[in-house]
Amino acid sequence: MVEAIVAKSIGAALAIGMTAIAAALAEKEIGAAAVGAMAEKEELFSKGLILTVIPETLVIFGLVIALQILGQA
């Protein structure tokens, strides 16, 4: 049987790691499109920035869960 600490560590690592990959994949597409739009029209910077960082919340949720798993917060 696996020790508790090992399972916790793997769980926390997966939680944060996979959410980070998911956010990165999402922001990659959005960011590329945002920069392309900005190259044509500078004023779109703010909208582009907001849209690009929308997937950040995924990582925050992952972090919270990881910390929960590890027994803190």
Added chain:
Amino acid sequence: MFFPEKMAKITLVAPKTHMEAVFTALQSLQVLHMEEYIPRRQGDLPIAAPLKDAERISELLLSIDTIRKQIFLDTAPAKKVVWNLRKMDGFIRRVRRDVDELSRRVKDVGDALKEEERTAAELSFLASCGIHDHRVLGEYASLQMRAGHASAVPETGAIVFAGKGRPVPLVVFFKKGDKDQVERALQKAKFAEFKLSVPLAKDIPAMRAASQRRMDELRGEKLELLSRLEGVGKQYGALINGIETRLLSLIEQSEAPLKCAASEYVFIVQGWMPDRNKDALAKRLASVPGIYIRIEEAREKNVPTKIENPPAIRPFEFFLNLYSLPAYGEIDPSFLVFLTFPLFYGIMLGDIGYGLVLLALALAIRFRTTKMRALIDITIVSALFTILFGFVFGEVFGAGEFMGVAFHPYINRIEHVEQIILISAGIGLLHINAGFLLGFMNELKHHGLRKALFGKFAWIVFQAGAILLILDAMRIVRTGLLPAALMIGALLALLSAEGLFSLIEIPSLAGNILSYLRLAALGLASASLAIVVNKMAAGMFQAGGAMAFAGIIILVLGHTVNLGLGILGSFLHSLRLHYVEMFTKFYHGSGKPYRPFGMHDRKLEV
């Protein structure tokens, strides 16, 4: 400071004969933002005709641009020029002619040089094969010739002149009958042909010497031409810059009528200016005969925004320029960003050592150049907050003590993660509700008390209810039905004020508050990385000898990377928290920038 500057709307009607006088006066005042007149319906007045010299001035500006592309003029400060248009025209024409001529000759010499260099390459190839007599390459009755490079000298039985080096340069002469055999051998040796095109008239060494001489001559000529171009730039640079400045102000004046309406005898100017300048304008234009000035309160939708802040807050306008200016009449959030941006930055970076390095870098850049002044000033304030929070967290380059001085943390970032997380969430709550309060004040001003209360304040009530509910569930306080009442009441108010879509905002509100946990997350990551670097370096130091040297490298490299990530990440995330989480609660943005007549908009550089 709290609002963009108050504007007044101006309408001017004056006789066309005094157009130039009016525009000269307006230009020197530099306060009127003229609204462009666009005739839309049939029967509307036409646009006024530009003053006579507009086209000529445009051409001259274009000429100056062309000159600029060829010689470097930027360092010369513009001299004040009072010539008339004809004199400026003549001067620029002359300079343009000279510069164009010099540039053309530079290009011609460059082309000749290229030709000569190719000749020299061919000649050196022949020399390296050992061919010095030009007659060797003459026309033969029974022999064919190939020249090029191969990986090795081929075994063909033909006459081969070969040189040294890899790949081997060689010239092969063979009887026409042996062609196939020779070609096969060459192919096996990976032959690459070198086309010879120079007509040979003299001995090869003599030709090489002559070619070298010609190349030196051409190079010298090119250098001389380039230095002459540079000389023109130095001699006339200040004058040309001065002429350009004068032309820009003239063209602004000449093209100003394009923004005005005109009838047979009068022209009409409309625009906005800061309220406090209106008396100065009225006084200045009173001397124009027949002029009619109407000054009223600015109430349209598209009044330009002029942000006005005390000098301490002014650098933070950079963030508004980056994002979008406040609409006229709404709150200018610079005063809040001034407080919270460096605060968030300091919380995320939070290290005395990193803060000092950042401060030193920022100050160094500040004293060297005037570019990006706003950004540097923001960085300096942020660095100060970083140092402050370094003391709070007790971290110097990740460690608890530095050079024997121990720093006791008030709160340790790594051990007390839960506390930091709770504090971050609390900060988030405060920040977002500050946004709601600003939204409340905006709505109060524009849409009245009911919209403000039900649209913005209701959110605050809702959150209060939610918090009470949580406290009740945790048995900390007894509140009975109060939280439920608050929450339902707030929801009903929101529905009535903003419609059904406001319900969608509730989960996003939770997400927004959680977003502030990044204050804790980035801090944790930065501190952990620093500690890891320190531990690795300490291990290497203990091993001693060569490892100690590697330890120093790891220390420097690791902390540099961590510092870089910290600076970039803290800036970006602190900014993002403002733009995305706070601004969306109250900011309308899309304000029109204030561009007063007389400030040479055409080449306005940030």
